[in-house]
Amino acid sequence: MKYKILLFVFAALLVAINVKAQDFWVELAVPENFAGRSMSANSSGCVFIGTNDGVYRSCENGLNLSKVGLENVILGMFIDLNNYLFAGSGPIYLSLDNGEQWNEIITPSDVNEIYVNDDLIIYGNWGEIFKSQDLGNTWDRTLYLDITQLITSIIEGNDGMLFAGITAFWGGEGIYMSINNGDSWEPVGLNNEYISSLAVNSNGVLFAGSRGNYLTGGGGVFKSEDNGNTWVELNDNIWVTSLVIDTNDIIYAGDDINYGQGGVYRSIDNGQTWENIKSGMGAYPSVEGLCISPGGYLYAYDTKLYRSADPIYTSIDDNKEFFKTSSINLYPKPITDQLAGKLTRKGNCDGRYRLSILSMSGQEVKEEEISVVSGIFTIPVTLLPAGVYFLRLTDNTETFQARFVKR
DSSP states (O other): OOOHHHEEEEEEHHHHHHHTTOOOOOEEOOTOOOOOOOOOOOSSSOEEEEEEEEEEEEBBTTOOEEEEOOOSSEEEEEOOOTOOEEEEEEEEEEETTTTTTTTOOOSSSSSSSSEETTTTEEEESEEEEESSTTTTSSOEEEEEETTEEEEEEEETTTTTTEEEEEEESOOSSSEEEETTTTSSEEESSOTTEEEEEEEEEEOEEEEEEEETHHHHHHHOOEEEESSSSOOOOESSSSSSEEEETTTTOEEEEETTTTSSSOHHHHHHHTSSSSSEOOSSSSSSOOEEEEEEEETOOOEEEESSSEEESSSSOOGOOOOOOOHOOOOEESSSSBBSSSEEEEEEEESOOOEEEEEEEEOTTTEEEEEEEEBBBTTTEEOTTTTTOOOEEEEEEEOOOOEEEEEEEOO
8 A cells, every 4th residue: 555655646746747847938037127128039049138227138048137238128129130139219229249339329219119121220119110221320201190109010021011010099000011111101901900019921921919909999810911901800809919920830929918818829720729828927927028039939028038948949050051151142222223242152153043033013024144253243223113122043053032122
């Protein structure tokens, strides 16, 4: 009997250990009075969190979080392809060295949301979107609404279009779109929705998260397969604070504890069904934002910081060598009469390539065979109308693609 009791106790302990191991989240240590407002991650594995008192960094998957500068409330954060870190508050602060030093970029107004692509910076705040094409030396206001409408999200779709999500507290359009690199914006639906976040999957489907509606109150998740021309409501009981999509097109939505159930909802079927994955977060988790690191970890934050216990997808580490050695750069920016390009790849770049230039609608407007010498090529584009285009170069082994603006 004694041995049976011992075996029973041992089995119960194993069950308890297995239940604990099934928790999706682990809570990470944060400083006193921590309040996360924005978050981003770079390709070197470091995560950065904008808070009510500056920027915190961890290069150990969220462990050993330490402050790296600034004292402002950091509402917007963006890391570009060069791993340059942009933090938005009053002005925009730029760090080229993982937050060790900061340079101030003067802006016409306070910053709530940031989007960066090369020298192009677009930011939104209360009722306005501003654009700079010279890394913040000059600014143009390209959208002007009223101060009751907050720009909460700016993203680029797979086809190069830009989308802005808006929370209009006294009613108004929820989504605006730009087809000319942010020069102008047009409303494309979700009227009266308090849009908190936008995300695009690998097929170019646009998803929008709402944390409420001016008339009906309820939040939810919406999707558009035609760049915002039509929208389908996928869920009407998640008060979405943040929306992210991983490399397997699994969708994660943070939920507002003040109106919903809190925690994080997950959909593995393109938004048709949802499950709340808050195990490890406690009874009443509050989630204000989500972030996925290149290493595959999912983070959730508010006054606490959580990380998925395991990566949510397989890392692309095995392909890093390819990504480091294969690239295409186009210049000048913007382009007027002649486009020049530089190829970088593993091995010899020189040879004959098939060139295609496509319009924003996908129509091929130029096609020819060109020679690349020492990785360099030039193409006359005087006859192309002003606009945004996509260039594609292909040989027998590899395809290079890049976007450019023709003035």
